[in-house]
Amino acid sequence: MAVEMRRYRLKEGAKEAFQKVFLEVIVPLRQALGFRVLGAYWLSERDFLWFVEHERFAEAEKAYYDHPERRKVDPRQYIEEIETRFVERLL
Numbered sequence: 001m002a003v004e005m006r007r008y009r010l011k012e013g014a015k016e017a018f019q020k021v022f023l024e025v026i027v028p029l030r031q032a033l034g035f036r037v038l039g040a041y042w043l044s045e046r047d048f049l050w051f052v053e054h055e056r057f058a059e060a061e062k063a064y065y066d067h068p069e070r071r072k073v074d075p076r077q078y079i080e081e082i083e084t085r086f087v088e089r090l091l
Contacts, residue, residue: 001055002054003038003086003087003088004084004085005086006083007049007084008048008079008081008082009081009082010047011078015046017078018078025070026070026075027040029069029070035060036054038052
């Protein structure tokens, strides 16, 4: 099972708009495609961290970004900086 950490630095004042898209589009669509969102956290007003998991991550990730519902929104309009990396579970 692959787990990806995704850390975003949002643009000033974008928290509410980003959070709406995250909760109403990103999470439900990821879940519909078999992803498990393991947690999502505000580190500060502009710093957001979340973890997502899938057994066939690359294949599911492509399906996610190609999905018509995902193409209707662009959360990058709220994001200034993105850091992603796969992490290894210890516990």
